[in-house]
Amino acid sequence: MSVIELHGLTKTFRTYRKDKGVLAAVKGLFHREYTETKAVDAVSFRIEEGEFVGFLGPNGAGKTTTLKMLSGLLHPSGGEARVLGFVPWERRDGMKRQISLLMGQKNALWWDLPARESLELNRAIYEIPREDFQRSVDELTALLDVRDQLSVMVRELSLGQRMKMELIAALLHRPKVLFLDEPTIGLDVVSQKTVRDFLKHHNAEQRTTIILTSHYMQDIEELCPRVVLIDHGKVMFDGELDRITSEFSANKIVEVKFSSAVSCAFSHLGHVLEQKPDELRIEVPRGQVAAVCRAVLDQAPVADLTVSEPPIEEMMRKVFGDRKS
Known part of the structure; x- marks a missing residue:
């Protein structure tokens, strides 16, 4: 078990809705209007x-x-x-x-x-x-x-x-x-x-x-x-x-450290999150990770390269991005 x-x-909360003004206050003594808010809606687990x-x-x-x-x-x-x-x-x-x-x-x-x-x-x-x-x-x-x-x-x-x-x-x-x-x-x-x-x-x-x-x-x-x-x-x-x-993130993060200063652009490969003369962080679609890594290696002197998942916080923002607090 x-x-x-x-x-x-x-769980539904019922709250009294009052319009502005004295007349509305007097009206509320005899007839009240309520608003229902469903705080929890058929949750199961x-x-x-x-x-x-x-x-x-x-x-x-x-x-x-x-x-x-x-x-x-x-x-x-x-x-x-x-x-x-x-x-x-x-x-x-x-x-x-x-x-x-x-x-x-x-x-x-x-x-x-x-x-x-x-x-x-x-x-x-x-x-x-x-x-x-x-x-x-x-x-x-x-x-x-x-x-x-x-x-x-x-x-x-x-x-x-x-x-x-x-x-x-x-x-x-x-x-x-x-x-x-x-x-x-x-x-x-x-x-x-x-x-x-x-x-x-x-x-x-x-x-x-x-x-x-x-x-x-x-x-x-x-x-x-x-x-x-x-x-x-x-x-x-x-x-x-x-x-x-896997369900809420279609991208991965490629982080690169260069062995010498680099000035060339990488925006054509994906969404550049951060670029310094000796570092690069770029977000790319999962299916293009290998191709992007090859392109970076061909284009610049790479000392180190890692591929990681986006931070969980970013994925949460995407999941709840349209929600107003």
């Missing part, structure tokens, strides 16, 4: 135990709404879902003790308490035995390098330190399913790397099933073998990350 299953999951899945899409695509339904915070307008065999929005204790939701833009820790006391509150809520709690705190704070910050007030922690503490709080009860909504947002490069390394280690060691949303494509590339792309509330792609390159 899959750990997470969605079948036609749908399955996730097996231990999978680390990237959940991608532009702003307003329905990612966070989907995670809120899967964690039981929102009731759907239609469709079905199961998490660990439970219906999420029924909010059974058996499910709540086995899942965790971490939202990078929401605080779960108590702002005016030291981090250690916030973690103690979580221990009491989940009724974690003292010995297990201490072992988990020691292990997680060591892995995330925040042991020295346990006595610091949460409000006085840096953003990176606070997010690491939030992650520890989310994992104290050893959840089987972890929903991560932008966990590295706003973090510096070093903190992002620490969090990524920790999540990779935790997923491998604990076999925790993880769904991750992130606008940092490096998070997805390093952590998620599988991705689900969503736009306008609909699933556009579900499969291995590597497949995106």
